Amino acid sequence: MKTLSFAGREMPVIGAGLWGIGEGIDAHAQRRALDAAFDAGLVLLDTAEMYGNGASERVAGAAARSARAQGKDVFVVSKVLPSNARPQLMRTALTRSLHNLGLDYLDMYLLHWRSTADLALVAQQMHEFVQEGLIRHWGVSNFDVADMQELLAVPYGEECACDQNLYNLANRGMDHDLMPWLRDHHIPLMAYSPLGDGGPAGTRVMVNNTEVKKVAARHHASAQQVMLAWCVRDGNTLAIPQSANPEHLVQDFHSGSLELDEHDFAALDSAFPAPTSKQRLAKL
Numbered sequence: 479m480k481t482l483s484f485a486g487r488e489m490p491v492i493g494a495g496l497w498g499i500g501e502g503i504d505a506h507a508q509r510r511a512l513d514a515a516f517d518a519g520l521v522l523l524d525t526a527e528m529y530g531n532g533a534s535e536r537v538a539g540a541a542a543r544s545a546r547a548q549g550k551d552v553f554v555v556s557k558v559l560p561s562n563a564r565p566q567l568m569r570t571a572l573t574r575s576l577h578n579l580g581l582d583y584l585d586m587y588l589l590h591w592r593s594t595a596d597l598a599l600v601a602q603q604m605h606e607f608v609q610e611g612l613i614r615h616w617g618v619s620n621f622d623v624a625d626m627q628e629l630l631a632v633p634y635g636e637e638c639a640c641d642q643n644l645y646n647l648a649n650r651g652m653d654h655d656l657m658p659w660l661r662d663h664h665i666p667l668m669a670y671s672p673l674g675d676g677g678p679a680g681t682r683v684m685v686n687n688t689e690v691k692k693v694a695a696r697h698h699a700s701a702q703q704v705m706l707a708w709c710v711r712d713g714n715t716l717a718i719p720q721s722a723n724p725e726h727l728v729q730d731f732h733s734g735s736l737e738l739d740e741h742d743f744a745a746l747d748s749a750f751p752a753p754t755s756k757q758r759l760a761k762l
Contacts, residue, residue, distance in 0.1 A: 479519060479734045482713055484666050485586060485615040485639050489553065491710040492734040493522030494727060495670055495718035496538050500530020505537045507722040512541040514724035516550055520731045524642075524668070524718045525579075526557035526590055527571060532578045539579030554579065555586040555668075557619060560593035568603050572612060587613040588642055591620040591761070598632040605634040615639040619668075622759040623659050630663070638665060644760045645669035645715070647684050647705055647750040651757025661714045671762060672709040672717040673702055673730075689749035693742045699733075702726075706733035708746055 481488040494515060499508050512523070525538040535556060542552040556579065562571040572587065587607065589600055604616035617640030618629065629635040641660055645652055645667065652667075660667050674681030684690055685701045694704045702719075709717045710733075721727040738746075 479732075480710065480713075482666060482710075482716060484522075484716055485553070487553075489716060490519060490521055490731070490734050491716050492520070492706060492731045493524060493553075493668075493716055493718045494520055494731075495720040496523060496525040496534045497529050497670070497720055498534075499537050500533025503720075503722050505533060508537055509541055511722050511724045511727040512537075513544070515727045515731050516541070516545045516548075516552070518728045518731050520727075521551065522553045522555065522716065522718070524555045524670070526588075527562070527575050527578075528557070528559055528590065532574070535575055535578035536580075539581055543580055553585045554581065555588065556584055557588040557590040559590050560595045563589055563593075563595040563600050563603075565599060565603055568600075569607075572607060576612070583611055584613045585615065586640060587616045588619045588640065589617075592618075592625050597625075597629050597635065601629065601632050601634040601637070605637060608637070617641060617665075617668075619643070619670075620759065620761050623656050626656075626659065626663075626665070640666055640668050642668035642670055642718075644671050644762055645709060645717075646672045646674065646680075647690070647708060647746065648674075648680055649760040650750065651753050651760055654753040654756055656759070657712065657714075661712065667715045669709050669715055669717040671720075672706055673719050684750075687749050689745045693738070693745055696742070697736060697738075699736055700729060703729060703733040703736055704738070704742075704746075706730060707736035707738050708743070710734065711738065711743070 525534040607613045619642035
């Protein structure tokens with residue numbers, strides 16, 4: 479299993495995203511999938527206060543507590559809405575998320591997107607949360623290069639430990655500038671929707687692509703496993719696919735052991751070319 483340095487520890491390159499719970503995805507099914515994935519070695523869970531109005535956090539917390547009781551070192555990520563990214567509101571939001579999770583601290587707390595949030599105030603508040611032991615690390619989501627540059631220029635901005643963004647074969651605009659920038663600054667990327675853009679059409683485009691199928695056949699793997707292995711190819715990316723199917727989530731996790739070669743990458747690049755100029759950051 480490939481790993482990367484993430485928030486001060488070696489982390490498997492595949493985690494689990496928990497978007498959609500309470501909004502169409504059955505919580506019991508998701509819990510069964512997570513338990514199976516933990517047994518396979520999965521470590522990281524990604525949730526947010528806005529996912530199902532706290533329903534996702536409750537599932538993540540219950541799963542994490544159970545796994546930790548079995549000696550598994552689960553890493554929990556949640557996110558604060560930009561509308562709550564103000565000093566007092568942010569503390570209230572974090573307290574509510576910890577209550578939903580049933581945890582004393584978060585391993586990683588992210589600003590969900592930029593909006594009108596004051597980055598200096600956000601960094602200051604995040605720093606205070608770390609000092610108080612309420613969170614261990616913090617980062618951001620849906621930040622492009624200019625946003626990251628502005629963040630690193632404010633006090634405590636250099637503590638940012640992650641940038642989470644939409645990234646997959648069909649949405650690879652970040653390859654032009656953001657991905658190299660993050661690598662140069664030793665900030666890992668957490669790739670959400672690595673198997674699609676949240677809709678079936680985007681997923682089908684990749685899964686049904688001829689080159690993706692050929693690469694999968696050469697490796698006796700699924701198309702989804704190839705897509706995930708491609709996503710984490712640079713050693714600075716952790717992907718968080720979502721699935722409430724135990725078999726699928728375990729297969730997703732094992733994608734971190736799939737080794738693609740230069741011929742595979744060339745075939746995938748021919749089907750989904752890298753950008754040749756700056757692209758607008760893709761978001762959901």
